Amino acid sequence: MPGRAARRYPLINLYEDQEAVYVEALAPGIDPSSLNLHVQGNTLSMTGEKRRVAGDVKPDAFHRSERATGTFVRHMQLPVAVDEDNVQAEYTHGLLTVTLPKAEQAKPKQIPVQVG
Numbered sequence: 001m002p003g004r005a006a007r008r009y010p011l012i013n014l015y016e017d018q019e020a021v022y023v024e025a026l027a028p029g030i031d032p033s034s035l036n037l038h039v040q041g042n043t044l045s046m047t048g049e050k051r052r053v054a055g056d057v058k059p060d061a062f063h064r065s066e067r068a069t070g071t072f073v074r075h076m077q078l079p080v081a082v083d084e085d086n087v088q089a090e091y092t093h094g095l096l097t098v099t100l101p102k103a104e105q106a107k108p109k110q111i112p113v114q115v116g
Contacts, residue, residue, distance in 0.1 A: 008074060009027075009068065009072045009074065010025040010026050010027035010074065010096070011026045012024060012074070012076065014076065014078075016079060018102075018107065018108060019101060019102060019107070020082075020099050020100055020101045021080065021102065022099055022100070023044060023076070023096075023098040023100070024095060024096070025046065025095070025096040025097075026094065027050075027091075027094060027095070028093075028094030029050050029094065030048050030049070030050050030091070030094070031048070031050070031051055032091050034047075034048045034071075035048040035089075035091065035096065036048065037087070037089055037098060039078075039082060039084045039087055039100065040084075041081075042077055042078045042079075042081060042082075043076070044075070044076050044098065044100065045075050046072075046073070046075075046076075046098075047072065047073045047074075048071070049070065049071045049072070050068065050070065050072065051069060052069045078100065080102055080103070081102070082100040082101060082102055082106070083100075083101045083102065083103050083104075086101045087100050087101070
């Protein structure tokens with residue numbers, strides 16, 4: 001059925017510049033204390049939990065419930081080797097931003113040209 005297929009969560013943007021790889025994960029409603037990031041080799045793993053709507057609303061009182069809840073796990077391959085010891089993450093207004101500095105061997109090297 002259209003619209004019923006499993007989707008990866010959270011939705012991400014993955015990009016890089018000369019110094020780092022960046023992951024932006026759209027994850028509104030996540031309990032920040034449940035977020036767990038782990039880098040091993042060239043894989044970033046992200047886990048967390050999106051809780052139900054707060055309050056005394058019983059499940060049988062809902063007429064429609066389109067907002068997914070529960071725990072999630074997302075693994076993504078990184079395009080280059082990263083410095084696992086200096087990864088930084090920030091969660092602001094539902095956007096998780098992860099900065100993964102590139103390992104020295106993954107950074108581009110400038111090769112000087114000798115003029116003779």
